[in-house]
Amino acid sequence: MPTSRRQFFAQTAIAAGASAAIAAKADEAQQPVTPAPGRGNPIAVSTYSFWRFKEDAKLPIETCIDEAARMGFDAVEILQMQMESEEPAQLQRLKQRALINGVSLCGLSTHQGFLSPDPAIRQKNIDHTNRAIELAYALGIPTMRVNTGRWGTSKDFDELMANRGIEPRLEGYSDDDGFKWVIDSFEKCIPAAEKCGVTLGLENHWGLGLTPEGVLRIIKAIDSPWLRCTLDTGNFLEDPYDRLEMLAPETVFVQAKTYFGGGVWYSLDLDYTRIADLLRRHGYRGYVSLEFEGNEDWRTAIPQSLSLLRSAFGSEQA
Template structure:
């Protein structure tokens, strides 16, 4: 074309611009185990779209139906709202000496992987579970997530049980195309070293990391960075109105810059865990996150 300057082979290629960060919201952000009028997952999908999110992450315990018809309605609801079903958060536990207990949790995890397949969801949050030596979750939070092993057992044995249990789920994960993300979610995942010990021991592309920005109560930034290279989904906590159990003043521009430095391109999924009305606090959280991550581009 006339006037066009031919490219010179000795010129460096133009720098690739980072894609705009995509944001999702967990259905937990609406329900929080306490807002029954916001439990319905289809309602959460509609609200997420109205608020401007790109995707939605479903909390398994929030679902009231697992029939195929219901799952396909969720897929359709997300599609017509132009939302990705981008994550599935599940609960399982492997920190028990009872072999049958651990096997039931393997079977539960595989069942959830198959739900992901039916929903077309590409990644699923998994946990180590907790020792269960706290009276309840409130008690666990009062102790800042720290609890002793069951009498007569050790964390070392616990790591063996967790690794064995998750390894038994990998064939299903690969068959269904669902990447498991081990979250820093109490138990042996309370520290980044604990999470990475399990992930590195299993050493599979089908087990990576789900990073929760709000589950390291001390020195969060250095700990989050340890997880960043293997992270496939980020769950971003906010606490407007004060946290349900605790409040962290997280520096999201710093977190965004750190993730950019590790070339993270995945979803950032909001987990609102404050006491304000979710209908107002969730849009406020999205605005804050957009501003923080835009500054890191």
């Protein structure tokens, strides 16, 4: 039976309490040690940053890993749509490539769409998501970005962006219908996530993930430690900081947007020192993965982005 979030955290608290009691007895005769300053967040880069869905610009994952290491990133997040092969031998080669380069494979970014009244379409997306969980497991990746999908009433992504991510519902259906489809679908993915040890991170993306309230409604309904939040800094197009903070307690992975050269679809002037501070207040120590989404050449923009994120998310001062 899948473990609920409440059960998971209760068990963790009991184990932590027992460990703390043992440690306290062992340390009674020792002098107290002043805690060291925080280490800061490890900075990753999404392979999407090298591609950005630009025509004739799709780099192989191997090249992205090499470039990430050369530039000084700690880890690489893989965009599933960018993978040229999902054969087992290729997955092992990617793991080896990361090892040789001294970087971690920290995240798998996937797409799925559960906002459909058609059970067959939802099942197809459930199967796809469960297959992606297995891919993450094979790659040794601990977390996977998921989303709700969109209503599909926009002509294309450009039209969706022109409308600031807002699109009409399918005629004859409500948000409540959509939330039921999404929640029922994710419930069918939780057993695979728990079995593989891959934490799903629901992104504040489009569709029902457009608002923090929508993301939290789904996470709370599922009530499992294996569905948390992937926090995207660039997907709240107005007044982002309060909205980002609403999701911070549930966040297990951060995708950080930059827009050097002007955004492909839009640009935001994000205060990363402020974002780092709010995440730190909520105890977030995990990966911050760059999603460069500007028009400048990646060869110059990605190193600039790394410098920006290192400065904001670097070691805390004593």
